[in-house]
Amino acid sequence: MKLKVARGYSKDASSYQIYEVPEKPGSTILDALLYVHDNQDDTLGFRYSCRGAVCGSCGMLINRVPRLACRTQLASMLLPESRHLVPSISIPEGGFELGREVLIEPLPNLERQKDLMVDMTPFFKAYKAISPFLLEKEGSEHFMPQPTVRELERYTNCVLCAVCFSSCPINGKELDYLGPAALAKLYRFIIDPRDAQRSMRLEKGNSTTGWWGCQFHANCAYVCPKGVTPNYAIAKARKMIRERTVAISKEDS
Ligand code: SF4
Ligand code: FES
Numbered sequence: 001m002k003l004k005v006a007r008g009y010s011k012d013a014s015s016y017q018i019y020e021v022p023e024k025p026g027s028t029i030l031d032a033l034l035y036v037h038d039n040q041d042d043t044l045g046f047r048y049s050c051r052g053a054v055c056g057s058c059g060m061l062i063n064r065v066p067r068l069a070c071r072t073q074l075a076s077m078l079l080p081e082s083r084h085l086v087p088s089i090s091i092p093e094g095g096f097e098l099g100r101e102v103l104i105e106p107l108p109n110l111e112r113q114k115d116l117m118v119d120m121t122p123f124f125k126a127y128k129a130i131s132p133f134l135l136e137k138e139g140s141e142h143f144m145p146q147p148t149v150r151e152l153e154r155y156t157n158c159v160l161c162a163v164c165f166s167s168c169p170i171n172g173k174e175l176d177y178l179g180p181a182a183l184a185k186l187y188r189f190i191i192d193p194r195d196a197q198r199s200m201r202l203e204k205g206n207s208t209t210g211w212w213g214c215q216f217h218a219n220c221a222y223v224c225p226k227g228v229t230p231n232y233a234i235a236k237a238r239k240m241i242r243e244r245t246v247a248i249s250k251e252d253s
Contacts, residue, residue, distance in 0.1 A: 002018055004096055004101045028070055029069040029102070053068055061166070063077050064095065068225045078100075089172050132182075148193060154228065165179045165180060178205070202240055
């Protein structure tokens with residue numbers, strides 16, 4: 001099987017190298033890259049750590065869809081996609097022969113460092129901006145109802161891989177947009193009954209770089225390898241803001 005891998009340091013992936021890798025049942029894209037690294041070319045740059053979709057470091061653009069390399073089966077990349085991303089300026093379509101080769105490029109919307117490695121600074125800057133930790137209420141115990149636990153779990157599974165950030169057409173255009181992962185995390189603290197700053201957090205996203213910047217393309221939910229649904233979180237936060245505005249206007253009248 002052929003891998004068509006983007007090589008180089010420039011912002012745009014325009015130089016590619018072809019590698020032949022063996023087709024083994026159960027092989028992932030990460031296994032194939034490790035095979036190349038060990039047997040053909042140890043100058044190929046890519047990141048990984050856990051090999052089990054936990055560390056979030058092996059995100060890359062595979063057949064023009066952002067994915068985790070350790071979670072993506074090589075054989076499945078020879079088949080047509082069942083769904084398609086909403087096009088964005090940073091992810092062009094095509095560029096490979098489906099069924100004959102797998103195209104592997106660095107994640108879009110982030111500066112390339114080398115080959116398949118990108119600088120994650122803008123992603124973590126947005127993440128840091130939402131204070132991604134519990135601002136705990138005073139008191140010893142906080143009751144957490146089961147439906148809240150279940151809703152929280154939907155967001156706590158995030159492994160900070162930036163795959164959603166790279167798939168988002170808004171992140172591709174607006175440098176200051178917080179992006180799907182940071183907004184999902186912000187919402188996660190808004191619904192946490194242990195947090196003391198829930199209304200401050202709702203307000204934190206109340207701008208066009210937050211809740212109101214999203215255009216609900218839903219690429220984020222489609223590509224997320226952990227089943228996180230940032231678009232749903234954003235819709236719920238917008239609803240909370242609308243309800244809060246209605247409540248305030250009723251009080252005033
Ligand atoms: S929300 Fe999903 S895609 Fe986005 S950073 Fe978290 S795990 Fe990765
Ligand atoms: S190597 Fe850790 S998520 Fe893929």
